[in-house]
């Protein structure tokens with residue numbers, strides 16, 4: 233993905249990437265919220281009001297924002313973020329030992345962006361963003377693998393796409409470990425973007 237934005241209930245701020253707290257195009261006919269998904273070390277669940285502080289920390293982190301459009305103003309986020317940010321089908325909060333460490337999203341890819349595998353656009357697109365202190369432990373890959381498994385059960389047979397800057401080494405490695413394969417590369421937001429595709433039949437999870 234190119235850029236990320238957390239926005240208020242009004243959706244007043246710009247939106248440039250799938251990692252967003254904005255209400256997005258509906259993922260489709262999926263049962264939501266799901267039962268919390270447990271992996272070896274993590275729990276994936278729907279967003280709750282208690283996650284607001286952690287999500288604001290995430291979106292205001294300069295490190296986390298490096299390849300997704302930069303950090304957002306904490307003050308503005310405090311002012312504009314909904315009481316429970318990220319309440320939509322396909323938005324998972326990830327926690328370890330009861331503490332929120334990141335988020336995973338499935339949203340529909342807008343036709344206005346380059347990079348599509350469907351002539352009508354609207355592909356299910358995976359996004360992930362974790363707090364820097366939780367990096368380097370395999371949490372993101374473990375959580376995304378579980379989220380993709382959920383997706384396969386929710387929308388069987390549908391592929392998932394992903395877009396990330398090629399300069400974002402950790403994200404490129406997550407995509408590869410999950411079994412995404414390259415479908416295209418293009419320039420957007422002044423950077424080279426890698427566009428990959430995953431399906432349950434060929435993915436690594």
Ligand SMILES: CC(C)(COP(=O)(O)OP(=O)(O)OC[C@H]1O[C@@H](n2cnc3c(N)ncnc32)[C@H](O)[C@@H]1OP(=O)(O)O)[C@@H](O)C(=O)NCCC(=O)NCCS
Nearest residue numbers: 233296299360361362367368369370371372373396402403
């Ligand atoms: C992209 C992002 C999620 C990657 O996080 P990450 O922690 O590097 O990814 P993983 O969960 O796969 O962890 C992998 C690392 O943990 C290490 N690791 C340590 N213990 C591990 C374990 N038990 N199991 C697996 N890996 C482990 C691996 O060696 C690997 O390190 P390496 O990449 O240096 O080889 C993170 O950098 C991020 O949130 N960035 C900001 C948002 C962003 O850019 N999102 C991408 C846009 S789509």
